[in-house]
Amino acid sequence: MKLSEKAEEILEALWIAVEEKGQSSADAERIGIPFEDPAYGELKALAFIEVTDGRVHLRTEGKEEGERTVRRHRLAERLMMDVLNIRGEGAEDKACQFEHLLHEEVDAKVCTMLNHPTTCPHGKAIPPGECCLAARESGDLGIVPLTELKPGQEGEIAYIQTEDSKKMQKLMAMGVLPGNRINLVQAFPSYIFRIGFSEFAIDTAMAREIHVRK
Amino acid sequence: MSLFKKSGTCHGARQGQALAAKKVALVGNPNVGKSVLFNALTGAYVTVSNYPGTSVEVSRGTAVIDGCQYEIIDTPGMYSILPITEEERVGREILLNEAPDVVLHVLDARNLERMLPMTLQLVEAGLPVVLVVNIMDEAERLGLKIDIPLLQEKLGIPVIGAATAKKRGLAEIRHAITSFERGKHAVFGYSRQMEQDIEEVAALLVGSYTLARKAVGLLLLQRDEEVTALVREAEGERFSAIEQKIREKTFDRRTSLHLELSLERKSIVNGVLQGVVEIPSIRRRTFNERLSTWAVRPITGVPLLLVVLYYGLYEFVGVFGAGTLVDFLEGTLFEEHFNPWIIGVVHAIIPWPVIQELFVGEYGIITLGLRYAVGIILPIVATFFLFFSVLEDSGYFPRLALLVDRVFKKIGLTGRAVIPMVLGFGCDTMATMVTRTLESVRERIIATLLLALAIPCSAQLGVILALLSKAPGALAVWSVCLLLIFMLIGLLAAKVMPGETPMFYMELPPMRLPQISNVLTKTYTRMQWYFMEILPLFILASVLLWLGKITNFFDKLVDWTSPAMAAIGLPRETAVAFIFGFFRRDYGAAGLYDLQEKGLLNARQLTVAAVTLTLFVPCVAQFLVMKRERGVKVSIVILVFVSLLAFASGWGLNEFLLVTGIL
Numbered sequence: 001m002k003l004s005e006k007a008e009e010i011l012e013a014l015w016i017a018v019e020e021k022g023q024s025s026a027d028a029e030r031i032g033i034p035f036e037d038p039a040y041g042e043l044k045a046l047a048f049i050e051v052t053d054g055r056v057h058l059r060t061e062g063k064e065e066g067e068r069t070v071r072r073h074r075l076a077e078r079l080m081m082d083v084l085n086i087r088g089e090g091a092e093d094k095a096c097q098f099e100h101l102l103h104e105e106v107d108a109k110v111c112t113m114l115n116h117p118t119t120c121p122h123g124k125a126i127p128p129g130e131c132c133l134a135a136r137e138s139g140d141l142g143i144v145p146l147t148e149l150k151p152g153q154e155g156e157i158a159y160i161q162t163e164d165s166k167k168m169q170k171l172m173a174m175g176v177l178p179g180n181r182i183n184l185v186q187a188f189p190s191y192i193f194r195i196g197f198s199e200f201a202i203d204t205a206m207a208r209e210i211h212v213r214k
Numbered sequence: 215m216s217l218f219k220k221s222g223t224c225h226g227a228r229q230g231q232a233l234a235a236k237k238v239a240l241v242g243n244p245n246v247g248k249s250v251l252f253n254a255l256t257g258a259y260v261t262v263s264n265y266p267g268t269s270v271e272v273s274r275g276t277a278v279i280d281g282c283q284y285e286i287i288d289t290p291g292m293y294s295i296l297p298i299t300e301e302e303r304v305g306r307e308i309l310l311n312e313a314p315d316v317v318l319h320v321l322d323a324r325n326l327e328r329m330l331p332m333t334l335q336l337v338e339a340g341l342p343v344v345l346v347v348n349i350m351d352e353a354e355r356l357g358l359k360i361d362i363p364l365l366q367e368k369l370g371i372p373v374i375g376a377a378t379a380k381k382r383g384l385a386e387i388r389h390a391i392t393s394f395e396r397g398k399h400a401v402f403g404y405s406r407q408m409e410q411d412i413e414e415v416a417a418l419l420v421g422s423y424t425l426a427r428k429a430v431g432l433l434l435l436q437r438d439e440e441v442t443a444l445v446r447e448a449e450g451e452r453f454s455a456i457e458q459k460i461r462e463k464t465f466d467r468r469t470s471l472h473l474e475l476s477l478e479r480k481s482i483v484n485g486v487l488q489g490v491v492e493i494p495s496i497r498r499r500t501f502n503e504r505l506s507t508w509a510v511r512p513i514t515g516v517p518l519l520l521v522v523l524y525y526g527l528y529e530f531v532g533v534f535g536a537g538t539l540v541d542f543l544e545g546t547l548f549e550e551h552f553n554p555w556i557i558g559v560v561h562a563i564i565p566w567p568v569i570q571e572l573f574v575g576e577y578g579i580i581t582l583g584l585r586y587a588v589g590i591i592l593p594i595v596a597t598f599f600l601f602f603s604v605l606e607d608s609g610y611f612p613r614l615a616l617l618v619d620r621v622f623k624k625i626g627l628t629g630r631a632v633i634p635m636v637l638g639f640g641c642d643t644m645a646t647m648v649t650r651t652l653e654s655v656r657e658r659i660i661a662t663l664l665l666a667l668a669i670p671c672s673a674q675l676g677v678i679l680a681l682l683s684k685a686p687g688a689l690a691v692w693s694v695c696l697l698l699i700f701m702l703i704g705l706l707a708a709k710v711m712p713g714e715t716p717m718f719y720m721e722l723p724p725m726r727l728p729q730i731s732n733v734l735t736k737t738y739t740r741m742q743w744y745f746m747e748i749l750p751l752f753i754l755a756s757v758l759l760w761l762g763k764i765t766n767f768f769d770k771l772v773d774w775t776s777p778a779m780a781a782i783g784l785p786r787e788t789a790v791a792f793i794f795g796f797f798r799r800d801y802g803a804a805g806l807y808d809l810q811e812k813g814l815l816n817a818r819q820l821t822v823a824a825v826t827l828t829l830f831v832p833c834v835a836q837f838l839v840m841k842r843e844r845g846v847k848v849s850i851v852i853l854v855f856v857s858l859l860a861f862a863s864g865w866g867l868n869e870f871l872l873v874t875g876i877l
Contacts, residue, residue: 160473167717169294169472171719172472172473173294174328175328179477189512189617190616190617190629192616192722196324196328198722201616201720203718205717
């Protein structure tokens with residue numbers, strides 16, 4: 001079963017209105033899609049929603065699917081802003097289109113890549129998926145910036161995230177290369193790390209760009 | 215046999231006459247002992263330092279090995295054949311333009327994995343590389359085992375294990391230089407796709423280059439500006455086709471060419487090191503490492519800094535240098551013995567009082583110029599440079615830099631700027647020169663301004679400490695004032711000057727006990743530089759003051775400046791010290807010393823005068839260096855700003871002290 005894009009939008013808006021804002025139902029205006037749309041019929045057939053007196057109600061059966069659509073939308077927003085670096089109106093539009101592609105475990109992949117974010121860029125909660133719970137269960141912190149390591153902790157460099165190619169070259173000259181072991185020696189007042197038998201000091205801005213797998 | 219053969223080559227070279235001495239270039243990361251090796255080979259001296267990038271200037275020397283003469287070139291530290299910094303650019307220029315006959319790549323045995331990629335690059339460029347695996351002694355102490363013969367076999371180039379600081383491996387290095395044969399080395403391949411991309415570019419190159427075509431092709435792909443310009447020149451019309459190819463390839467690889475190259479080199483290096491290096495399972499912590507930990511933790515690092523400053527700067531430079539030594543040299547040697555004697559001699563030889571004045575008068579070349587330079591300034595500066603060299607060689611500065619980075623970021627600098635700032639307490643002129651090691655123009659200007667304004671040089675500091683210690687509280691007021699102005703102007707400068715917050719990164723070389731011989735020679739060369747710089751100026755100042763005195767111009771100048779003096783509550787005689795101060799800051803402070811001796815200043819006036827004079831115009835030498843390093847416009851703006859601020863601060867402080875009655 002795969003819902004149409006319109007049906008997903010309806011479910012998403014309804015879920016936010018009911019579950020987050022505590023309303024009992026929503027009207028077509030609030031949802032932004034007129035009642036004539038066949039998507040309503042699609043959702044009614046699945047018993048996800050009920051329409052009475054011009055108001056849409058979310059049924060218990062539809063809650064789970066609603067939560068998932070909201071999760072996909074907010075993950076898409078994070079992806080746009082954090083990784084693709086698209087901001088503003090454009091980001092919102094792109095996220096709206098993109099969320100519909102995050103089916104069949106793609107959302108779990110994206111979620112893992114983003115290291116299981118808990119909030120969207122607007123500060124709203126992202127409902128946790130199975131991957132988030134599994135990660136919490138196993139205590140796997142995933143890939144974190146060097147700033148998140150405690151002094152004395154060691155990790156493997158996963159990637160360097162910088163737009164400045166000179167900075168990249170400098171870091172690589174220090175031996176900061178994916179796959180190398182990195183040991184954080186000290187975090188204040190500057191970050192000191194050790195790779196092999198060499199020690200280097202860098203500031204917070206640079207430390208944030210080195211991503212480490214614990 | 216071999217002896218005969220070698221003398222034969224030399225003989226041939228001499229007969230050819232046009233043939234110059236063979237060139238040997240030393241290349242490698244900073245802090246791998248290049249300069250020590252350079253000194254050992256040439257016997258000449260250059261600065262050897264723990265601070266990454268001190269040797270911005272290139273040192274050259276000659277070595278005679280087996281009767282042949284070689285020119286040895288010590289290049290600035292470089293991490294890669296693709297340059298980022300000015301120093302690296304200089305290093306590569308040498309490789310490109312001077313076509314050395316042997317390239318000694320010096321690296322640190324403890325960090326083979328990190329440094330070998332550059333060896334690969336050098337070999338790939340077709341350069342005549344000899345690999346010197348240095349600092350073997352410390353690597354062995356850490357429990358590392360390195361199989362040099364195996365490494366040599368795998369790389370196909372001469373490899374020598376050495377500890378140049380302990381004179382180990384020098385004979386082998388000399389032998390490798392004389393017996394070097396070109397063209398033998400192992401070939402390392404990148405991934406198929408990478409090789410193909412490089413080949414597609416390299417195949418278009420027709421001109422002749424110092425570096426191998428593959429290396430040139432790769433540098434083109436990496437968008438190296440200088441190599442691109444070089445190729446544009448060499449290829450002429452063919453360049454547009456090459457440019458087209460580069461554009462195509464770099465676009466394909468736009469996301470991660472640098473990273474992929476590094477990763478591929480890393481995996482080649484890992485293959486090479488397979489079986490070559492044996493790493494101990496347990497890290498041994500040496501005492502030096504523990505000391506290093508104390509130096510970088512704020513809770514122990516700040517007290518350690520205070521201890522270093524107290525004993526190094528206050529006790530050694532201040533009390534011993536500016537006190538004991540000055541008392542002896544200036545007080546005993548000059549005032550009691552030398553001056554009366556020389557005055558007698560001059561009076562006996564020269565009958566004209568005016569000329570007598572020139573040499574041994576109040577502002578005489580000998581009685582004032584030489585006395586100030588040798589009696590007061592020399593001992594203070596000597597003790598400071600000794601202190602500085604010890605710190606430099608111990609590897610303390612990079613640790614201090616990381617400790618202060620956060621604070622320095624607030625004034626638009628990074629921790630890196632701590633070296634010129636500390637050096638400024640020795641000699642602001644020298645420190646202004648060192649500001650060129652800072653990365654951005656913005657940092658350099660801010661550092662130059664702060665040096666000109668709020669950092670007193672050692673000579674000035676010594677005299678002012680002696681001066682103010684007689685009035686309790688004065689020293690505290692002076693220190694607080696300068697610190698406030700330093701931070702305030704720094705904060706303002708960081709706000710006003712456009713530009714991004716600079717980034718801070720620095721290698722921390724291991725802490726080690728400085729070698730006495732190294733420290734002494736370094737102090738000596740700095741002293742020599744300083745003395746050559748100041749003595750002519752002191753003599754010039756004496757002559758100008760003498761001229762000013764006999765023409766009465768000097769009195770007029772004092773008259774003109776007296777309203778300014780009166781405004782900040784000082785007697786008109788202080789103008790003399792300020793005019794002295796124009797020639798050299800320390801000269802001015804010494805002039806203040808004379809005034810205080812005569813009892814012309816009370817505690818308040820003394821403090822105001824000391825603060826104003828410290829802030830006042832940098833000495834002539836510093837101004838000239840500023841002009842050379844920062845350009846006429848910037849240095850004049852700084853000059854005017856500093857002068858105005860000095861008097862404004864003097865006025866403000868005077869009013870404040872009068873109202874509050876602290877002093």
